[in-house]
Amino acid sequence: MVNAIEADDLGVRFRRNRRGRRNIKDLFAGSNRRTAPDEFWPLRNVSFAVSPGESIGVVGRNGQGKSTLLKLVAGVLLPDEGSVRVNGGVAPLIEITGGFVGDLTVRENVRLTAGLHGMRRAEVSRRFDGIIDFAELDDFVDTPYKHLSNGMKVRLAFSVVSQLEEPVLLVDEVLAVGDRAFREKCYTRIDELLAEGRTLFFVSHNERDLRRFCRRGLYLDRHRLALDAPIDEVLRQYNQDHGG
Helix, strand or coil, X not given: CCCCEEEEEEEEEEECCCCCCCXXXXXXXXXXXXXXXXXXXXXEEEEEEECCCCEEEEECCCCCCHHHHHHHHHXXXXXXXXXXXXXXXXXXXXXXXXXXXXXXXXXXXXXXXXXXXXXXXXXXXXXXXXXXXXXXXXXXXXXXXXXXXXXXHHHHHHHHHCCCCCCEEEECHHHHHCCHHHHHHHHHHHHHHHHCCCEEEEECCCHXXXXXXXXXXXXXXXCEEEEEEEHHHHHHHHHHHHCC
């Protein structure tokens, strides 16, 4: 069986300081010293494989590379070491503003975003009313996206992404922005997608949600994969390490 996602010795490197430029402290001190690039690895030596239809919960403290890992899987970031391969496309819900254009209306953004993910125009038209109804934005169809509240943006993003037929669904903490009633509607939709055999990569600090959707977990600690195990074991280790 071909894996849905496969990461091999994955690593990505960032720089805190731009190459050869003085930092702000030097400017105020009148120094001409140039700061050497300060390399930082938010993720390194990460390897795992995900079978089609698996639901994976990604666990770890803030700043340990969870969202970075999702962006690598989505192809938003490219690795500096190793590789990550995805069999088929991804439906990413990793940033509430990702892929949407502020000056375009809700209607225009739905057509643009769905089209960029390969949905044909006739299919977008067929699904349009359902997308708007699910997002509860019937009165805002011709409103510019930039005028929506964060909650409205989350509803629209989830509604569009959950209609895509990509085999891998990436979900970050963005659902925490929505109200309780809408979150439950989203969770029901995720249950439906899992029942269809979709693969879920789910980042959350909510243990109840992780246990609801995920059978397996990846625990990131010190920017590396500390544990790959059943979700209950991963959460138990995480809480033991961090006093949960």
